[in-house]
Amino acid sequence: MIKELTAFLSEEQVSVNPSIREQHSHDESYHTPVLPDVVVFAKSRSDVVKVMQVAVKHRVPVVPFAAGSSLEGHAIPIRGGISLDMMGMDKILEIRPDDFLVHVEPGVTREALNEALKKYGLFFPVDPGANASLGGMAATNASGTTTVRYGAMKENVRKLEVVLSSGEVIEVGSLAAKSSSGYHLTELFIGSEGTLGVITGLWLRVYGIPETMVAARATFPRLEDGVAATTAIMGTGIPVARMELVDPAAVRGVNFYKKTNYPEIPTVFFEFHGSRESLAQDIERVREMITEEGCTSFAIEHNEEERRRLWEARHVVAHAFLAQYPGKRQIVTDVCLPLSALPQAVENAHKLLEQLDLPGAIAGHVGDGNFHTILAIDPDNPDDMQKAEAFNEQIVLDAIHRGGTCTGEHGVGSGKLKYQRTEHGSSYRMMKSIKTMLDPFNILNPGKVIAD
């Protein structure tokens, strides 16, 4: 197989070097690394097509790999085979400012795209924290702090180019803002984690950089008060751009790591986007509303530097928390619930965490009903692992019971596979049929999303 790959790829595109294979054996999760048999560096769509043809011929798994920032083991080649590195496909092919659209290759990172967009006064809003690749973000339906205002990847991908396991290249979606023509296939590939096809091109929505951005911090006596305040704000329709809950342990991690001195109490970080006048009104309404919900302080970060520092702090919250426990790894829960169920779900997580004999912190994209519990574990200690997994399971089953989902944004990968049937019930069978239809030999990231 490797000989066949090198027949059409240059020598440096095909590697069995142990350290290169090691780099492609893991992501940022706690899941056990597995070495691929070979790493292939794709430079073009036609490379991907040919790799697929060879892989099908030899019935060898193909696992797309990009920034490696996934959190549930998506990019780990658990059945070996080819790790298909997409980071060489990193061209921004077209920026169409008048259409608020860009056409990119999958290895472009979100920071690289935003850097290129800046001179047009545009930005791409989806922000999972990590400097992930846009192909990987589409493959997991990534979202993050700005989703409350701008939506997840699903709302911001207008069209995709995908290489199917048959080697066929298809384009799905339309550059038009809406369409009632044919079946909507784009959403099927978004969040499919490389199990239905390999994304080789993306057309994404971009937005004008807001005239003004203002950040604020609000503190609350109890975590539950913070959740109640944010759900009340969602009810008003005030267009907050970010609204993030952090618990005292998360703030402590940030202070430790970023040398900030934020009060170590339950806090909501806000960001507002808009014109100067409309923002002043929005912020005033938010202040009134959260004061009613028991907010004890509301600090507006007036200057750009303070605003950036606040969001840098929020972005690194998991890393920061972990930095206090050298040598430990993270297990992060990721449930998302209907808004009305969020307060009880967070309260439940908070109580379970207090009973748990592991360091943990809570942080959440509460405007979307999504929150995380970050646990620091010793991956070599089976007892830690077992406790963390049992905790995760309690959080997941509670969320599904309340009408929510086991993963709001991190994806299924290996970690959420066992909850797919419970969450999706009767539609899980249809998902399996789609997988079988598009990948009859089960070579596309086998063992992810759909159990094999």
Added chain:
Amino acid sequence: MIKELTAFLSEEQVSVNPSIREQHSHDESYHTPVLPDVVVFAKSRSDVVKVMQVAVKHRVPVVPFAAGSSLEGHAIPIRGGISLDMMGMDKILEIRPDDFLVHVEPGVTREALNEALKKYGLFFPVDPGANASLGGMAATNASGTTTVRYGAMKENVRKLEVVLSSGEVIEVGSLAAKSSSGYHLTELFIGSEGTLGVITGLWLRVYGIPETMVAARATFPRLEDGVAATTAIMGTGIPVARMELVDPAAVRGVNFYKKTNYPEIPTVFFEFHGSRESLAQDIERVREMITEEGCTSFAIEHNEEERRRLWEARHVVAHAFLAQYPGKRQIVTDVCLPLSALPQAVENAHKLLEQLDLPGAIAGHVGDGNFHTILAIDPDNPDDMQKAEAFNEQIVLDAIHRGGTCTGEHGVGSGKLKYQRTEHGSSYRMMKSIKTMLDPFNILNPGKVIAD
């Protein structure tokens, strides 16, 4: 077969009465009516399941029918069989104000839903003009005047209950605002026009009724100036709630039908939603911007009654235009384009219309890149029909050539079937595979979306 149907349905639920069959033989389009063999009035999900089992057994088509307001022949049973009337499933099952969600049966109309939501201070925004059923709106991915602000059905359906041709009932989607769990199946059924399953339940997003709503009318010397002005507004991110272009012929129709006296020149109708203060600023910015683009008058409709009258007028624009030509029927084009391509596409349509020897008017949801040309034809005159279809084809091919879609909101039905392969290219094959997978006997609305 009819005997088997009456075994589990009450007598009045199964009808072969000629006038009832005639009522279910057509929609609001120019497409040739075809009588179903039998009309079944579904009262529950279990009725639908049993009808499906009988239909599969006898290999008889099942064509869902609701308000009958479709514009491309979707509900016409072109291969005979069962017209499955869903209007008896008209219960609003649950209103969850804290989640901004409602659970409805498919026969609930959008006006009935909005009536029920009013006392909660909520509304459902998708507004195709007609008082369509919500099941039918999901089945065609309906949109309309408010889509520029609130999205189409695709953005506002969170979860669906669907009866498959196997008789299996599945739920797709999640009540959570976002999810990265499993494949996104909801979007596959939205816009599938009853060809993949029958929708028996919907969970929809609803919104708080805006504090203030203001309407305005802006006039322009040329249609193209109006298009340019609206695309410029889209660039600023000002959150207009509606932005509708109408040409002089469309305004003339409205004046004739509604006894208004709007100036019969190219006009853009606006609606703004928000707080009183933010609206004042938005409107002022819009006024400045469109003045630069050559706007010759800008009239704000201050009171509620004038606002309502304006949108009533816009809603009936096709009926109003047609009312001037008694006995004629409408053929309406429905292309949607990337914003930058819209001015040339409208200009092209305008020129073609001037050369065409048929009465016609242009109206468009220009903020989305979607516009309609309404033609009044004599359906019994083959010459009219041929001219109108040739015109439609020119508009469609021009839109596809410019990166757009053959139908922005009306759907494929019978009228856009022949453009599916051209528009979707290589992904059309995947659409066919999905159809075959879910409906192996081709009994679900056969001959629509996918050619059989």
